[in-house]
Amino acid sequence: MAPDEFEVIARLLRPLAKGASESLGLMDDAALIPGRPGYDLVITKDAIVEGVHFLPGDPLDLVSRKLLRVNLSDLAAKGAEPYGYLLACAWPASRGWDDRARFAEGLAVDQKAFGLNLFGGDTVTTDGPMVFSATMLGWVKTGAMVRRSGARVGDLLQVSGPIGDGWLSLEAARGGLAGLPSESRVRLADRYRLPIPRLDLGLAGATASADVSDGLIADTGHIAAASGAGLEFDLEDLPVSEDARLWLAAQPDRAAALTALATGGDDYEIVVTAPKVLPGFQRIGRVGEGAGVTVRLNGQPLKIDRAGYRHGNEA
Amino acid sequence: MAPDEFEVIARLLRPLAKGASESLGLMDDAALIPGRPGYDLVITKDAIVEGVHFLPGDPLDLVSRKLLRVNLSDLAAKGAEPYGYLLACAWPASRGWDDRARFAEGLAVDQKAFGLNLFGGDTVTTDGPMVFSATMLGWVKTGAMVRRSGARVGDLLQVSGPIGDGWLSLEAARGGLAGLPSESRVRLADRYRLPIPRLDLGLAGATASADVSDGLIADTGHIAAASGAGLEFDLEDLPVSEDARLWLAAQPDRAAALTALATGGDDYEIVVTAPKVLPGFQRIGRVGEGAGVTVRLNGQPLKIDRAGYRHGNEA
Numbered sequence: 001m002a003p004d005e006f007e008v009i010a011r012l013l014r015p016l017a018k019g020a021s022e023s024l025g026l027m028d029d030a031a032l033i034p035g036r037p038g039y040d041l042v043i044t045k046d047a048i049v050e051g052v053h054f055l056p057g058d059p060l061d062l063v064s065r066k067l068l069r070v071n072l073s074d075l076a077a078k079g080a081e082p083y084g085y086l087l088a089c090a091w092p093a094s095r096g097w098d099d100r101a102r103f104a105e106g107l108a109v110d111q112k113a114f115g116l117n118l119f120g121g122d123t124v125t126t127d128g129p130m131v132f133s134a135t136m137l138g139w140v141k142t143g144a145m146v147r148r149s150g151a152r153v154g155d156l157l158q159v160s161g162p163i164g165d166g167w168l169s170l171e172a173a174r175g176g177l178a179g180l181p182s183e184s185r186v187r188l189a190d191r192y193r194l195p196i197p198r199l200d201l202g203l204a205g206a207t208a209s210a211d212v213s214d215g216l217i218a219d220t221g222h223i224a225a226a227s228g229a230g231l232e233f234d235l236e237d238l239p240v241s242e243d244a245r246l247w248l249a250a251q252p253d254r255a256a257a258l259t260a261l262a263t264g265g266d267d268y269e270i271v272v273t274a275p276k277v278l279p280g281f282q283r284i285g286r287v288g289e290g291a292g293v294t295v296r297l298n299g300q301p302l303k304i305d306r307a308g309y310r311h312g313n314e315a
Numbered sequence: 316m317a318p319d320e321f322e323v324i325a326r327l328l329r330p331l332a333k334g335a336s337e338s339l340g341l342m343d344d345a346a347l348i349p350g351r352p353g354y355d356l357v358i359t360k361d362a363i364v365e366g367v368h369f370l371p372g373d374p375l376d377l378v379s380r381k382l383l384r385v386n387l388s389d390l391a392a393k394g395a396e397p398y399g400y401l402l403a404c405a406w407p408a409s410r411g412w413d414d415r416a417r418f419a420e421g422l423a424v425d426q427k428a429f430g431l432n433l434f435g436g437d438t439v440t441t442d443g444p445m446v447f448s449a450t451m452l453g454w455v456k457t458g459a460m461v462r463r464s465g466a467r468v469g470d471l472l473q474v475s476g477p478i479g480d481g482w483l484s485l486e487a488a489r490g491g492l493a494g495l496p497s498e499s500r501v502r503l504a505d506r507y508r509l510p511i512p513r514l515d516l517g518l519a520g521a522t523a524s525a526d527v528s529d530g531l532i533a534d535t536g537h538i539a540a541a542s543g544a545g546l547e548f549d550l551e552d553l554p555v556s557e558d559a560r561l562w563l564a565a566q567p568d569r570a571a572a573l574t575a576l577a578t579g580g581d582d583y584e585i586v587v588t589a590p591k592v593l594p595g596f597q598r599i600g601r602v603g604e605g606a607g608v609t610v611r612l613n614g615q616p617l618k619i620d621r622a623g624y625r626h627g628n629e630a
Binding site for chain 2: 024025027028029030031032033034035036037038039040041042043044045046047048049051052053074075077078080086087088090119120121122124125126127128129131133135137138142145147148149210211222225226
């Protein structure tokens with residue numbers, strides 16, 4: 001039976017809001033964000049759906065942490081400092097007190113880990129799957145937010161860490177990757193359930209930035225489109241994890257395998273352009289004339305679309 | 316078949332964002348809200364679910380307008396000036412281009428009516444009912460937001476308009492209220508689908524304020540709890556519409572009928588406390604010692620709980 005919403009607010013949610021006057025104790029119609037002189041506010045809003053973005057059996061404390069983390073990854077990409085969030089939850093009536101409590105536990109853990117507070121939101125009932133959305137707020141110094149639109153010809157294209165683990169980890173969480181050692185599969189599945197937003201990076205000097213959530217090729221495509229520039233990289237230059245290296249070694253078609261890693265998404269690394277290589281980043285390519293993304297394999301252009309790759313010119 | 320999300324963004328959503336640089340053309344990871352010296356930001360987030368907050372057959376342009384309006388009502392209660400919003404939509408794959416287009420049309424109409432722009436958000440797929448949430452932003456002068464927590468003993472309790480039409484209009488939209496003339500039923504059903512946020516009111520001088528969304532008794536209860544004060548009113552002093560007056564006249568149990576109007580919710584009028592009656596408001600009661608809400612009928616206390624009312628002392 002669905003728990004009493006007032007009790008959920010009082011016992012599970014209000015404790016998540018008590019650290020911040022912005023929340024007004026979750027006792028008001030709205031949250032109040034005082035102006036912060038010298039800063040701009042960065043706001044992002046991502047939603048996750050049971051059966052689409054997380055698996056029906058996933059522990060709900062990991063689901064709520066994932067919800068915060070996919071939103072925090074957007075802040076990381078913008079060079080913003082995490083501040084607080086609003087939360088909308090659509091719960092089926094079959095999800096009782098224990099489910100709500102476990103979800104709130106996950107929020108508490110990651111609020112502490114990332115310096116967040118709950119500012120407000122809404123809880124509603126649905127007769128469909130669970131749907132959760134977070135509206136995440138962060139601060140950047142006035143005018144300092146790194147956009148997707150600033151890439152300039154001659155800049156170096158760089159990523160903050162391994163590409164493709166997001167895709168591999170979804171495969172692992174679904175029970176795939178049978179050829180890999182079980183410790184690799186467990187490590188990858190954990191990464192799927194609990195991505196790590198790269199808030200540890202400094203973006204000073206970056207001309208453009210995005211997080212790798214749709215897949216490296218798609219996200220570099222977003223930078224290319226917003227910047228009106230052409231981005232180029234070679235699949236052999238992508239950093240990959242030890243687990244991905246093991247997996248790659250067993251694949252018969254290396255071009256197809258590298259393409260899968262670069263299109264899979266959910267890596268939550270950061271991709272930037274900058275005149276110099278930034279600390280914590282690794283160069284994978286460059287910004288050139290033209291438009292869109294040019295993907296190469298050992299120097300040869302690959303044409304990549306939804307059907308896969310073929311030798312050709314433009315992703 | 317589900318339409319292509321990139322085409323939905325490009326053709327339906329980007330036009331809703333083009334009036335505001337905050338949206339970065341919906342081409343970035345996040346929205347950028349520049350600081351506004353001398354102002355605080357007010358943020359509210361409400362979600363609506365098909366079959367719960369709107370009826371499956373409701374026209375989707377009215378659904379999207381209702382989504383904006385229930386959130387705008389929270390801004391109205393806080394004395395905030397509408398600014399912009401982020402939107403998260405969970406669409407079933409069965410909802411195609413025409414549904415998305417009609418939803419976007421409603422957003423465009425009310426963006427114009429209320430001076431809003433779309434700043435960002437997320438679109439996801441669900442195999443359950445439609446779920447939509449808006450995160451609504453507004454500005455108030457620094458320190459000027461009217462909270463729920465400021466009611467003081469001796470203040471007058473006031474509302475901005477008729478109470479109970481929210482509940483009656485839901486009944487009408489469901490095909491009820493057979494005893495009323497058809498023009499009343501149509502007028503009420505329209506009000507259910509398209510509430511009017513009371514952004515036209517000035518709240519200068521108000522010590523506490525809330526919108527009447529949960530029902531007058533619940534919402535005055537929220538003010539009482541946040542303020543640590545007791546609120547008192549008499550059901551016979553509530554302003555009601557001409558349609559409600561017609562309906563009331565036909566009810567055998569006047570106390571039960573007035574209680575239904577005062578508990579039903581979705582009125583989207585504003586309830587305030589203030590030392591004097593504010594322009595556009597009507598006095599219905601007062602703030603006294605004690606706690607909670609005391610509801611009377613012709614001077615006699617009524618005890619009201621989920622089961623209905625009885626003669627007694629505390630709501």
